[in-house]
Amino acid sequence: MQNTQIVGIRKYVVYFLFIFLSGLLSAVDYFSNKTLSNFIPKQVNLISNFQIPDRLLQNEFSSLSSSRADLVAENIRLKEELSNLRVLYVENQELQDNIESYDLLIKNISDFELTYYATSLILKNSTDEYLISGGRDYNFEPGDLVINEKGYVVGYLGEVFNDYSILESFNSTTFNFRALDKDNNIFEVNSNGKELIFSSLESTLNSKVGMLYSDITFGHLNKFPLFDLEPYEQTELNNKITVIVPIEEMLTFQSKLFIPKSK
Amino acid sequence: MKVIRLISLSTFLFIICLFENYLNTFISLDFGVYLFLISLLYIGTELFNQNFVIPIFLTGILYDSFFSTYYLGLYTSIFLVVVVLSNFLVTRYRRSNVIYITTFSICLLIYKIPIILEFDLDYWLTGYITSIIVNSLIFISLKRALRNNV
Numbered sequence: 001m002q003n004t005q006i007v008g009i010r011k012y013v014v015y016f017l018f019i020f021l022s023g024l025l026s027a028v029d030y031f032s033n034k035t036l037s038n039f040i041p042k043q044v045n046l047i048s049n050f051q052i053p054d055r056l057l058q059n060e061f062s063s064l065s066s067s068r069a070d071l072v073a074e075n076i077r078l079k080e081e082l083s084n085l086r087v088l089y090v091e092n093q094e095l096q097d098n099i100e101s102y103d104l105l106i107k108n109i110s111d112f113e114l115t116y117y118a119t120s121l122i123l124k125n126s127t128d129e130y131l132i133s134g135g136r137d138y139n140f141e142p143g144d145l146v147i148n149e150k151g152y153v154v155g156y157l158g159e160v161f162n163d164y165s166i167l168e169s170f171n172s173t174t175f176n177f178r179a180l181d182k183d184n185n186i187f188e189v190n191s192n193g194k195e196l197i198f199s200s201l202e203s204t205l206n207s208k209v210g211m212l213y214s215d216i217t218f219g220h221l222n223k224f225p226l227f228d229l230e231p232y233e234q235t236e237l238n239n240k241i242t243v244i245v246p247i248e249e250m251l252t253f254q255s256k257l258f259i260p261k262s263k
Numbered sequence: 264m265k266v267i268r269l270i271s272l273s274t275f276l277f278i279i280c281l282f283e284n285y286l287n288t289f290i291s292l293d294f295g296v297y298l299f300l301i302s303l304l305y306i307g308t309e310l311f312n313q314n315f316v317i318p319i320f321l322t323g324i325l326y327d328s329f330f331s332t333y334y335l336g337l338y339t340s341i342f343l344v345v346v347v348l349s350n351f352l353v354t355r356y357r358r359s360n361v362i363y364i365t366t367f368s369i370c371l372l373i374y375k376i377p378i379i380l381e382f383d384l385d386y387w388l389t390g391y392i393t394s395i396i397v398n399s400l401i402f403i404s405l406k407r408a409l410r411n412n413v
Contacts, residue, residue, distance in 0.1 A: 008354065014313045015347045018320050022343065025324075025336035037335035040328040123281075124288040125330045126338070127377045159332050166332050173381035174332070193378075193386035250291055 041161040045137075101256035104149040114222060116258040119146070121251055122164060128193070130167040130251055135160045140259060145220055149256040153177075153214055153226045157259070167257075170196055170247045179212040179226045187212055189226070191247070198229060198243040209234060209241055221260050272318040276302065277325050284330065294393035300374050301402045303342055304367060307349030308358075309406070319343055333377060345370045363406075364399045371395060 029036040098118055105116060117138050122131040134140055144157045146167055155169035156177065168175050175191040179198075186201045187209075198212065209229045214220040229243045236242075251257075276299070283299040290296065306315050323339025331338055352366045371394060372379065378387055 011311070011313070012347050012351070014316050015343055018316050019340045019343045019347075022320070022323065022336035022340035025339070026334040029335040034334065037328055037331075040325075121288070123284045123330075125284055126375070127331065127333070127381075129332060130288075131330065161329075173378060193382040252291070253288070 038161075045163045097256075101149045101258075104256070105147075105151060105258060113263065114260040115263050116147075116260050119165075119257045119259055121253050121255060121257070125166075127173055129158065129172050130155075130169055131164050132167050132257060133164055134259065135163050135165045137163050138259070139261065140165055143219060144259055144261070145214060145224060147224055147258050147260065149258070151224060153224050154251065154255075154257065167251075169251060171250070177214075177226070178218045180215045180217070181209050181212055181229075183207070185209070194247055196227070196245045196247060198227070198241075198245065200241045202240075209243065221262060224260075269314075269317055269321075272315070273321040273325075276318050276322040280322055280326055292393075293390045294397055295390070296401070297371065297374065297394065297398050298401075300345065300370065301398060301405065303345045304349045304370060304402060305405065307346040308353045308363070308366070309409075311346070311350040315346065316343070319346060337377070341373055341376065345373055348373065360403055363403060364395065367399045367402060368395050371398070 025036065101118065102116075117134055117140075119132045119134045122133055124130050132146070140157055140160045142157050142160055144160075145153055146155045146157065146169075148154050155167045155172065155175070157165045158168040158172070158174065159166040170191055171193050172191065173193070175189070177189040179187050179189060181187065187198050188201055189212075190197045190199075198209075200209070211228045211230075212226040214222070214224045214226060216222065227245060229245070232243050232245050234241050234243050279302050280299040283297060286298065287295045303319070306319070319342050320339055323342045324335065326342075327333065327335045327338050349366050349370055352369070353362060356362050371391065375387065375391065
């Protein structure tokens with residue numbers, strides 16, 4: 001009986017050792033300001049390495065059986081042509097989508113002195129943060145704003161790796177943002193996952209709050225609209241305003257995202 | 264041979280982990296399909312042995328490095344704790360669907376602990392309960408299917 005109990009505990013020893021090792025890694029990472037967790041992503045271009053090779057898309061393997069009859073050769077040539085055309089069609093669709101989203105963006109932004117890098121969603125991690133394409137290869141930096149095709153802020157970059165970045169969006173656990181209204185009142189924006197909570201930091205408000213904007217005073221590149229608070233109920237306590245806005249729009253693979261950078 | 268087996272197992276687990284994240288990016292409903300967690304539970308309940316430590320550890324390190332904003336080692340320890348806990352619960356108590364569902368519920372709590380600690384109950388509770396139902400069904404079906412095949 002005692003023996004089986006010892007065996008029962010012993011089988012976990014290696015697991016506990018590795019859990020301890022993980023804890024140790026976390027502690028080292030914490031005290032080294034994330035140097036350890038950024039080491040591997042700095043060495044590897046993860047997203048670029050996962051791209052499907054063109055030869056697979058073009059179905060080159062089909063040419064192996066093309067040697068005898070002309071008809072068979074012609075058939076294969078046509079098949080290859082068809083697959084090439086399909087690749088071109090997909091490329092064409094992507095380019096058209098890009099043009100459309102850039103068109104929309106151009107209509108909605110006022111500052112053309114900036115370069116707008118198109119980015120797209122890669123996946124959502126376990127803590128509801130989004131991985132988006134583009135990282136140090138485009139000189140992105142943590143804190144860079146991410147806007148949609150309407151020119152509205154949808155989040156900011158939390159971490160930047162070689163060829164991808166982590167977007168802190170409205171439903172991210174650590175979303176924290178500062179914005180100004182038209183009267184230059186400062187608002188702090190936090191998220192509880194389902195709602196955005198806008199709280200004014202000053203007590204001089206005397207009118208209803210309208211549109212909020214990002215601002216260079218908070219290290220943002222330019223003034224981009226964030227949210228129009230006018231349609232929402234605004235509660236006032238000690239001359240400070242709090243507005244709670246439900247998060248309705250989620251990012252999808254179809255979402256068009258841009259990162260503005262100075263030229 | 265042992266090294267090749269370790270590498271292939273780690274790669275396989277990491278691919279499942281990636282696939283889980285991709286799948287949950289597509290699902291816009293208030294629940295997730297946690298294939299990687301199901302795999303960890305399967306390892307914990309059916310295949311538990313010390314050969315799985317390093318592959319799980321490596322998968323966790325890769326996940327922490329590439330896909331998480333938390334400190335290196337956090338998800339690694341979560342993955343390992345899930346396997347140990349699931350094995351402990353299943354060996355200590357009678358193997359039944361109730362135990363499996365309870366185990367899954369506790370392990371999902373641990374798996375989602377970064378979100379649970381950051382957000383209020385009303386943010387994650389509905390999704391959590393729905394996820395338990397959906398994923399437990401997948402887990403139990405998978406277990407039955409694999410047992411039947413054997």
